[in-house]
Amino acid sequence: MAGIDIGIDLGTASILVYINGKGVVLKEPSVVAFDRDTNKIRAIGEEARLMLGRTPGNIVAVRPLRQGVISDYTVTEKMLKYFIQKATGKRSFRRPRIAVCVPSGVTEVEKKAVEDATYQAGAREVLIIEEPIAAAIGAGIDISRPCGNMIVDIGGGTSDIAVISLGGAVVSTSVKVAGDDFDEAIVRFMRKKHNLLIGERTAEDIKIKVGTCYPRAEVERMSVRGRNLVTGLPKSVEVTSEDCEEALRETTMQIVEAVHSVLEKTPPELAADIADRGIVLTGGGALLRGLEELLEEKTGINTMTAEDSMKCVAIGTGKFVEFMAGNRDE
Structure with missing residues (x-):
């Protein structure tokens, strides 16, 4: 066997x-x-x-x-x-x-x-x-062909960005900015704006429920509980998706900049392929709402998230x- x-x-x-x-x-x-x-x-x-x-x-x-x-x-x-x-x-x-x-x-x-x-x-x-x-194989891309594909894989600890052709990465970079940093950014924001101290898990809940990195048509809200830093007592605050957009702005821009830097180093033939085929987002971090729109706006390249991006x-x-x-x- x-x-x-x-x-x-x-x-x-x-x-x-x-x-x-x-x-x-x-x-x-x-x-x-x-x-x-x-x-x-x-x-x-x-x-x-x-x-x-x-x-x-x-x-x-x-x-x-x-x-x-x-x-x-x-x-x-x-x-x-x-x-x-x-x-x-x-x-x-x-x-x-x-x-x-x-x-x-x-x-x-x-x-x-x-x-x-x-x-x-x-x-x-x-x-x-x-x-x-x-990530490219998992997203169903045939990586063995001589054709450029751009993958942005946003995980928990790192975001990997690569241009893949003929089964290997032609240009790639890995930035230590990903899902965990989104959570930390939310924790920092809550502390600064609402004087509220929240834990990692609560931050993740906020990110999943109302998190976005691109302005949304309708504002979503959720109530969040944590410890008030002034009084030291438990307190409840309402958080909106607009708050999240503000909280995540800096962190998501680092990923956009990394995508930019990879595109700058991409050979022209492959860059033409990418302009034609678009950017594919994978990983759990890709589930953050508004990432597709943000990348599209900043690079001018059509961006889509792979189905079942977590897996x-x-x-x-x-x-x-x-x-x-x-x-x-x-």
């Missing part, structure tokens, strides 16, 4: 596992809660995410990946092992072949850390693939393993 092939999207915010033939079988937040006193892991994934910002002193909920890079090696390894087991079930006889994706700007050392952690978690063979390429990278990583395996078996 052949071993299974697995593709893992090792994200700062969530981890997705793709098994060939089955599709994405697991999507969980990349959060681990462990007990400081006994050094044992208490919870992993969704269960641990609910503990973020709500734990007593001896239990810490951490994200072992920061900005797409491993910041806590042992915890990442345990987390990977747990997710691989959960996705494959206990019955696998052979160790799986695993493809893992990394942001396009990582150093060799960071790449090696991902590779080692994956081997330690029980892989027979590890393939490393760059995020924008995985693009995982699907692409999984298909990449199949593609490599197919090439090898011939």
